[in-house]
Ligand SMILES: Cc1ncc(C[n+]2csc(CCOP(=O)(O)OP(=O)(O)O)c2C)c(N)n1
């Protein structure tokens with residue numbers, strides 16, 4: 001068979017064989033996929049390729065797993081889906097990866113080139129559907145293009161602002177014959193992301209730092225993508241600048257550092273939000289001023305000179321007027337900031353004010369004898385895992401509590417769907433996270449609603465024997481929806497209360513996974529101890545106080561300074 005011999009140049013190969021060779025060249029460790037008619041020739045070549053393929057239970061599970069893998073490993077997640085329904089099942093994951101800048105290379109099957117446009121069986125215009133939610137996309141028209149396209153796709157997905165790249169493969173391209181050509185160097189004249197910053201702009205920022213009285217850094221996921229946490233630490237310490245995170249930037253700066261103010265936004269720290277509101281110099285690094293971070297833009301950092309560091313020039317000035325734009329990679333920009341001479345200003349009064357706020361207004365929850373509080377459960381998990389776990393979350397109240405009460409020491413430990421807010425993300429993302437770091441404890445905090453959107457991926461956890469600890473913070477409701485209905489819709493709980501729940505322990509057991517249940521603090525302590533004491537997967541159904549709300553909160557339409565629920 002051709003594939004088992006070493007590949008020589010000018011050897012005749014099928015398109016699918018060329019594709020497999022190209023994937024090996026990219027050192028792909030794992031593919032997440034699901035077969036079907038249009039990708040059968042490709043799956044046939046995968047059969048004895050030696051590549052590790054994870055068969056998801058649903059394509060959405062596959063692509064979220066690839067996202068989790070990408071987030072933790074920093075390498076691109078690779079996905080395969082068949083044409084038509086296979087491809088449309090990954091649309092949510094593409095949109096999620098696009099908005100959270102996660103590198104993915106996604107292969108979709110397509111009907112044969114001869115019948116494209118004829119409404120053939122399982123035909124969908126995947127390029128058309130996914131155009132706005134991919135960084136770039138290809139349709140293979142000639143099998144000899146496979147090596148070039150794959151190489152370009154991995155390059156585009158992982159460089160500049162990372163994102164998903166899609167390669168649509170008409171079925172006949174897999175079997176068409178082409179010759180293995182000599183490796184061509186990359187040639188993408190229209191795609192040249194700017195890594196090195198303009199030194200003059202950097203100078204302007206250093207001057208602004210010297211004259212500022214109330215500076216803050218807002219550090220986003222760009223710091224993590226650029227692996228720039230060490231440079232951020234040096235920069236913040238050198239100029240004594242307080243650091244605030246976005247939700248997706250958590251872990252980019254040690255939470256217990258004296259310069260850390262926590263995270264900003266709708267459910268972030270009061271001190272962080274007020275610091276942004278009162279700042280006279282706001283230095284955003286790899287953050288995109290999402291509305292969940294800024295609140296009402298009319299009240300956002302009204303007195304601040306804004307410096308915006310971003311590798312994507314389209315982000316600068318998009319939401320917030322920017323005085324000092326710096327286009328570049330976060331690591332390269334921070335290195336330049338450290339290389340140039342600069343002086344720190346006098347921030348004594350600023351720090352005194354920030355300290356007082358921090359002491360007066362920590363994150364809080366009311367302890368209760370009768371109810372099990374979700375925040376308490378998360379703190380218990382933090383303690384058991386010594387704060388070293390990789391935490392994936394789904395979307396809702398539990399996601400916010402996890403971000404509030406599981407502080408992170410290191411980068412890329414929080415895997416969460418920030419921009420799209422995709423329910424169903426957390427469980428499959430944990431699969432990818434665990435495959436990226438086999439020896440790290442992975443905890444998935446899920447809501448009872450989101451768990452039921454992708455719970456079939458428990459099958460993958462079992463098959464691969466991944467020791468993921470799935471913790472369902474069960475409030476028998478779509479809690480975040482219920483909270484908004486309580487506060488903004490006069491307690492009219494339209495379709496958010498779910499008293500009739502499936503038996504989650506039995507569900508886990510159906511997948512041959514140990515299930516646990518707890519309704520009190522003592523029970524929770526006991527089942528957590530037990531579940532974390534073994535190397536097997538576990539599903540914990542933790543019944544939490546159903547009426548608990550996430551506070552503090554910036555209501556929609558309000559400014560960051562108008563947080564409510566700052567104190568009990
Ligand atoms: C796919 C999808 N559908 C709907 C929503 C809207 N939504 C946001 S949070 C939420 C409730 C989530 O409930 P649950 O998973 O139980 O988590 P909880 O808020 O209770 O912690 C809903 C429905 C969403 N974010 N994603």
Ligand SMILES: [Mg+2]
Pocket residue numbers: 396447448449473474475476477478479
């Ligand atoms: Mg819930």
